[in-house]
Amino acid sequence: MKKVTHRSLTTRLSLTLLAFLLSFSTLTFGQEPAAADAAAQAAPAADLGGDPVAGKQLFNANCAACHKLYQKMTGPALFGVGDKYEKEWLYKWIRNSQELIKSGDAQAVAISNEYNGAVMNAFPALSDEDIDNIIAYTYTPKPVPTTPVATEQAGGGGGGVSSDIILAVLALVFLMLAIMLFLVNKTLKRIAVANGVEYEDKDRADRLPIWKAFAQNQFLVLVSAIFLLLASGYFAYGWMMQVGVDQGYAPVQPIHYSHRIHAGTNQIDCKYCHSSARKSKHSGIPSLNVCMNCHKNIAQVGDKTYQEGISEYQIDYNKEIQKLYDAVGWDRDNQRYTGETKPVKWVRIHNLPDFAYFNHSQHVTVAGVECQTCHGPVEEMEIMYQYSSLTMGWCINCHRETNVKLESNEYYAKIHESLSKEYDFPTLTAAQNGGLECGKCHY
Known part of the structure; x- marks a missing residue:
């Protein structure tokens, strides 16, 4: 007869405790090499x-x-x-x-x-x-950037469940209810027929269908036709007014550039990079040598900024800086230019029609308009996008509301003086100074 060993409760508890200690020891010893390495790296400093x-x-x-x-x-x-x-x-x-x-x-x-x-x-x-x-x-060990693991954020009311799943479940519930109502109705009809109950309306065949009744009522037909024409015209006009309007357009650029970091965190003046906006019609795309004024010495971002880019925007800023180096042919190890350059095909964001004239220097230098007035909170944009509609109506409203800068400008001050005598203008807006004339923007 085979002998069977029955382990007591004490033995089973001992084995469980031993397994726990072994697993804990494995985790502890697994961490020791890293601690030993860190100690070894820090030893020379000591x-x-x-x-x-x-x-x-x-x-x-x-x-x-x-x-x-x-x-x-x-x-x-x-x-x-x-x-x-x-x-x-x-x-x-x-x-x-x-x-x-x-x-x-x-x-x-x-x-x-x-x-x-x-x-x-x-x-x-x-x-x-x-x-x-x-x-x-100088013996500080080089920090190894860790890539954060994307985790699902639990919502306040959803308990971490996706809203799409909730909508799908609700749709399924309503579908099941509709099927159940249909089956119940069908069953009740069968019961009624079996018991000899007449449930159908005998006068139903004599009733006029609703579409025929509508067609015979000329007043309703006329009102409906007028309503449809007006509604169609309204929506057609709204759709046509959006043709060529790219508000919210945010293309992906060949080299990612964070205005949030440069203009926001580092507070670099917009006109340092877009210097031509002071004296030219165009604000211009900065040449890469402007980027290299700083990035010749800044080859990597800080660890906090790096982690922020990976976790929040899925962007490796260090790789984007390397793209800049590849474009200008910069060898960062030897600190010299190789002469091998690559063109960067930037994607234009703001593009006015050819028949519309806009001069940046007139607005930036003469009028003193801030960049954010047209381009929005650039210092908060990780990816640059078209903030304003840039339509004709948008420009006209701005000219009606913006006062001409009279300080330190004798030319406009003299115009305001003559107009205030004739028309009693307390201030001089761009519209009052001829800013609504067609030839100002179209010629």
Whole structure:
């Protein structure tokens, strides 16, 4: 007879506890290598005797304009610089690099030649302790950006269930109710027939169909025809007025450019990039060399901005900057232009008809109109879109409501003075100054 072992309750609890401890130990030991790596990377900073926290402040105040930790900029990348050069040499180099170069030091001369003789600022005020702190900061391990996992956001009233699912369920319920009513009605008719009950209306055949009654009533026909004509004209006019109106148009550009970051977060003036708006009819698309004025030194965005782009907009800003480098032929590792460029085919957003004349300089420089008046809250737009309708009626309303800028403009001030004497105008609008004449915009 086969022997069967019956485990007691204590044995089963012990096995369960052992399994839990094993799984917990696996998770714990799985995290240890990462902690060990971080400790190993942070170890050199501790060996150098510096304070990386204080070093970060000194680095940002004195070094960040020309150096980055992990890639070349105006000067070399400084990650782990204490392993490349002796500490005493670094003291001399940081305090006065030009003096060290003139002395004929081989390392100093080599660095100067590699970076085309770029002059490094002297920092004689930095103490040995300050330099040690900066060197300690250069051992900060490079942060690895993590891609956030998209999760469903639970709605307040929906309990996390999609509204489409709720509508589908409601439609199914109504369909089932309609089928049930049909079946109940059919069953009741069968019962009535079986019991000899007459449920059909005998006078039904003598009734006039509703469509015939409507056709015989000439007044109703006339009123309905007039209503249909007016409604058709209204909707046809509304549809035709939208032809050529691209309000809300937001095309995808070959290189993503965030006005929200540049004009909003960084508060860059619109006219820095669109400089031709001051003196030209066109605002112009900035040439890529304007972008490189900043991005020659900004090859990556901050970690917070990177995570925001991935999670909220599904955009990798660092890849978009690399597209800019590919277009202008910039080798960011060697900090030089390769000469191999690629054209960028931007997609135009605002496009007035050829028969309409609009001059940016007249509005921006002379009238002092803000860019947001026509283009909307650009500083909040991640993807640029056409904010205003830009129709003729929209322009006319603006001319009727906008006062002419009389301050520091003797020409318009003189016109206002003569008009106020004749017509008693307290202010001078663009419309009163001839802004509604056809020839102002069409010629």
